[in-house]
Amino acid sequence: MSALQSALHAATPVADRLATVSWVLIAGATLVFVLVMGLLVAALRSRRTAKASPRAWVLGGGIAFPALVLSALLGWVTWTGGPLSPEHPPGGLVVQVNARNWWWEIRYVDASGAPRVRLANEIHLPAGRPATLSLGSEDVIHSFWVPALAGKVDMLPGRVTQLRVQPRDLGTWRGQCAEFCGEQHARMALHVVVQEAADFDAWLQGQGQPAQAPLAEPAKRGLRVFTAQRCDACHSVRGLTAESTFGPDLTHVGSRLALGAGTLPNSEAALRAWVAGVQQHKPGARMPSFHTLDAEALDALAHFLWQLK
Numbered sequence: 001m002s003a004l005q006s007a008l009h010a011a012t013p014v015a016d017r018l019a020t021v022s023w024v025l026i027a028g029a030t031l032v033f034v035l036v037m038g039l040l041v042a043a044l045r046s047r048r049t050a051k052a053s054p055r056a057w058v059l060g061g062g063i064a065f066p067a068l069v070l071s072a073l074l075g076w077v078t079w080t081g082g083p084l085s086p087e088h089p090p091g092g093l094v095v096q097v098n099a100r101n102w103w104w105e106i107r108y109v110d111a112s113g114a115p116r117v118r119l120a121n122e123i124h125l126p127a128g129r130p131a132t133l134s135l136g137s138e139d140v141i142h143s144f145w146v147p148a149l150a151g152k153v154d155m156l157p158g159r160v161t162q163l164r165v166q167p168r169d170l171g172t173w174r175g176q177c178a179e180f181c182g183e184q185h186a187r188m189a190l191h192v193v194v195q196e197a198a199d200f201d202a203w204l205q206g207q208g209q210p211a212q213a214p215l216a217e218p219a220k221r222g223l224r225v226f227t228a229q230r231c232d233a234c235h236s237v238r239g240l241t242a243e244s245t246f247g248p249d250l251t252h253v254g255s256r257l258a259l260g261a262g263t264l265p266n267s268e269a270a271l272r273a274w275v276a277g278v279q280q281h282k283p284g285a286r287m288p289s290f291h292t293l294d295a296e297a298l299d300a301l302a303h304f305l306w307q308l309k
């Protein structure tokens with residue numbers, strides 16, 4: 001699950017431009033740094049010879065030079081910047097991203113705007129096709145930042161912001177909430193998986209299917225524990241349990257890369273560890289630890305969740 005989160009590894013044309021801007025600013029800053037250090041060394045080594053007046057240094061080095069350099073960089077950045085959320089033809093893919101304390105609810109909607117697929121902390125996009133991310137927040141201000149795709153975009157409660165992207169490179173990219181939003185802000189990561197269009201279509205189709213009722217033990221027992229413990233008060237497993245959207249939709253939780261918004265790489269053991277000890281792995285998360293469940297119940301639960309592919 002090693003996924004890059006770096007503004008210098010761009011996977012879209014917009015991110016390319018941001019990466020170029022970063023490099024030019026880094027180069028500019030380095031040049032100025034070297035120049036200033038050079039002057040410092042020269043000043044330390046020369047005996048005091050009051051030839052150049054201090055006024056020339058203050059006016060030249062303190063005002064004219066920075067004004068010139070900063071204006072040049074500003075002009076260049078403005079000129080190359082262009083629209084960072086390019087126009088798209090209507091009718092493309094729309095993905096709703098709803099930030100919550102402290103995870104990301106992801107919904108793929110159909111043409112009428114009704115959600116077809118719900119999942120958490122993972123966005124899949126087809127390479128080469130334009131997609132619109134509709135960014136909103138359920139509670140406080142968050143910020144959507146997947147540096148390989150685009151710059152940061154604030155997510156404001158009661159408002160939807162559109163971010164248009166056109167992924168180019170296949171791969172898995174990491175992103176993170178970039179606006180402090182409380183206790184577990186640091187554990188609010190997400191992954192963006194850019195796939196070939198055909199793979200993406202198959203993935204979306206699979207995610208749209210309801211869960212299959214488990215046919216064998218211990219998964220059958222796991223489902224019984226799930227309902228007996230009222231996990232369905234907060235979670236949905238479409239097709240098998242009551243509907244609730246307080247917590248992440250678990251219909252295909254076994255297919256996801258990570259649990260708890262990047263807290264644990266996903267596996268059967270991680271599912272068990274998460275359910276038994278959420279509050280150790282992510283203190284403050286809006287789910288209680290089920291540490292009083294016996295080992296057999298936890299095993300069955302983890303087995304049930306892991307086979308929800």
Ligand SMILES: [Cu+2]
Nearest residue numbers: 177179181185
């Ligand atoms: Cu945050």
